Amino acid sequence: MSQSVIILGGVVIGYLFQAGVTALKYLSDDGALREITVWLMGGMWGASWTSVMLLLPIVLVCFLVTYSHSKDFNSMSGGDDVAKSLGVDVEKFRFRSLIIMTLCTSACIAFTGIIGFIGLMAPHICRILIGNDQRYLIPASALMGGLVLLISDSVGRVIIAPAELPVGVIMYIIGGIFFVYLIWTGQGRRIE
Amino acid sequence: MKIDLRNLCQGYGKTEILHGLNASLDTGQVIALLGPNGSGKSTLIRTMSGLMTPTSGNVLLNGKNLQDISLAERAKLISYVPQSFSYMPYTTVLNTVLAGRNPHMGWEPSETDLNIVARSLDIMGLGEFAERNINELSGGQRQRVFIARALSQTPVFFLFDEPTSSLDMKYQLETMKKMYSIVHDQNVGLIIALHDINLAMRYADRVILVRNGRIFAEGAPYQVITESSILNVYGVKTTITENEHGRFILAYDSV
Numbered sequence: 001m002s003q004s005v006i007i008l009g010g011v012v013i014g015y016l017f018q019a020g021v022t023a024l025k026y027l028s029d030d031g032a033l034r035e036i037t038v039w040l041m042g043g044m045w046g047a048s049w050t051s052v053m054l055l056l057p058i059v060l061v062c063f064l065v066t067y068s069h070s071k072d073f074n075s076m077s078g079g080d081d082v083a084k085s086l087g088v089d090v091e092k093f094r095f096r097s098l099i100i101m102t103l104c105t106s107a108c109i110a111f112t113g114i115i116g117f118i119g120l121m122a123p124h125i126c127r128i129l130i131g132n133d134q135r136y137l138i139p140a141s142a143l144m145g146g147l148v149l150l151i152s153d154s155v156g157r158v159i160i161a162p163a164e165l166p167v168g169v170i171m172y173i174i175g176g177i178f179f180v181y182l183i184w185t186g187q188g189r190r191i192e
Numbered sequence: 193m194k195i196d197l198r199n200l201c202q203g204y205g206k207t208e209i210l211h212g213l214n215a216s217l218d219t220g221q222v223i224a225l226l227g228p229n230g231s232g233k234s235t236l237i238r239t240m241s242g243l244m245t246p247t248s249g250n251v252l253l254n255g256k257n258l259q260d261i262s263l264a265e266r267a268k269l270i271s272y273v274p275q276s277f278s279y280m281p282y283t284t285v286l287n288t289v290l291a292g293r294n295p296h297m298g299w300e301p302s303e304t305d306l307n308i309v310a311r312s313l314d315i316m317g318l319g320e321f322a323e324r325n326i327n328e329l330s331g332g333q334r335q336r337v338f339i340a341r342a343l344s345q346t347p348v349f350f351l352f353d354e355p356t357s358s359l360d361m362k363y364q365l366e367t368m369k370k371m372y373s374i375v376h377d378q379n380v381g382l383i384i385a386l387h388d389i390n391l392a393m394r395y396a397d398r399v400i401l402v403r404n405g406r407i408f409a410e411g412a413p414y415q416v417i418t419e420s421s422i423l424n425v426y427g428v429k430t431t432i433t434e435n436e437h438g439r440f441i442l443a444y445d446s447v
Contacts, residue, residue, distance in 0.1 A: 071299070074291050077280035078341070081243050086345070087267030087295045131325070132283035135299075 042115035042168025044153050051111045062104035066138055073134040115168045117175025118145050193348050194218045195240055199249035202239045209235045210405045219381040222372055224392035227402035228426050233385040234275060237353045241272040267295035271345035273338055275353040281327040285318055285337050288326050292344035312343035315370055331358040352384040368395040389441050393417055401425055
């Protein structure tokens with residue numbers, strides 16, 4: 001599948017889900033509408049030890065399964081044909097990885113709402129810092145994602161204190177600046 | 193060990209590219225696949241690598257159907273270098289070549305794995321680039337990295353699809369010379385699609401000339417590469433000359 005098909009596919013699916021969200025908003029009463037709006041902004045209001053305990057097993061299993069396939073992810077960096085010639089069952093591996101990533105991401109998002117850019121920024125920062133060996137990149141990205149979220153949330157809590165700015169808003173601002181910087185400095189060409 | 197093609201047909205959708213090929217390809221030989229664009233060389237290489245399942249007929253590796261051999265086992269026996277490359281930025285040359293050891297190694301590379309990688313880098317003249325990121329290299333240097341990755345896979349058969357296309361004259365000759373030595377010293381096989389007929393004349397033990405998905409001629413280079421066969425297959429008028437260094441082909445007109 002070509003990159004343009006994947007991008008166009010993503011845009012189309014994005015519009016479809018946007019239509020679903022708009023329909024939900026339209027059908028909701030005032031209370032539900034407020035909850036939907038807050039969830040869509042993304043934030044850490046729902047953070048509690050109960051949610052941590054609920055998320056932990058899912059995230060841990062997804063992480064361990066992904067981490068155990070680091071070698072296969074390394075093989076995939078040479079493209080489908082090379083990965084296959086290095087012994088990776090590319091179609092199965094890609095499908096399994098998509099399922100695991102979807103499970104992990106959707107489980108987290110269910111508690112926090114939509115917080116964009118972490119999944120793009122954290123691996124990219126780590127790739128610049130430690131290179132692309134997935135044996136180190138996967139755990140480093142997981143830690144970096146947590147760190148970026150923690151910093152953004154802290155900023156959101158103090159920047160207009162005593163009011164609190166949702167972390168999702170902060171992430172969109174930081175993420176936007178980060179990618180403009182990458183494009184500006186020419187490193188955007190290396191985002192693949 | 194050998195690869196046998198038995199009445200091999202291959203295609204994309206309803207378009208058949210290879211029409212019933214039969215051949216037996218042994219180790220200990222450099223086998224050059226020659227033919228014009230679209231003749232089916234790349235398709236043949238991909239099919240022999242197991243990347244494509246034949247539409248009919250078989251590819252046998254030592255008598256066993258290639259598709260019945262597990263991917264993990266196949267990766268230890270065949271390494272493939274494609275015509276076009278993709279890579280991840282910020283990957284070091286060392287890690288790219290180390291990926292060739294993936295079929296053999298556990299979680300961490302062993303001393304043996306690292307030695308093989310170091311030797312592969314040396315063979316391709318990449319020792320000094322080991323810690324450089326692959327996106328910082330030129331196209332030709334990158335191509336050498338991908339050949340080094342195939343070398344570190346230590347297979348029985350190397351299947352290369354135009355691996356010298358981005359290399360300058362010196363590295364084309366050096367790469368072929370080194371691959372020739374590896375093939376004969378280690379008794380492995382190299383099946384290589386080439387456009388440079390002079391490279392094939394100089395380094396191939398055997399040439400398979402492909403036209404329109406069929407084998408037009410095969411045998412020793414001096415038997416297969418003749419002015420009339422090149423005219424027939426490529427539609428190009430040539431002169432073949434000979435001096436103390438060997439035989440050379442000069443193209444001077446197209447028909």
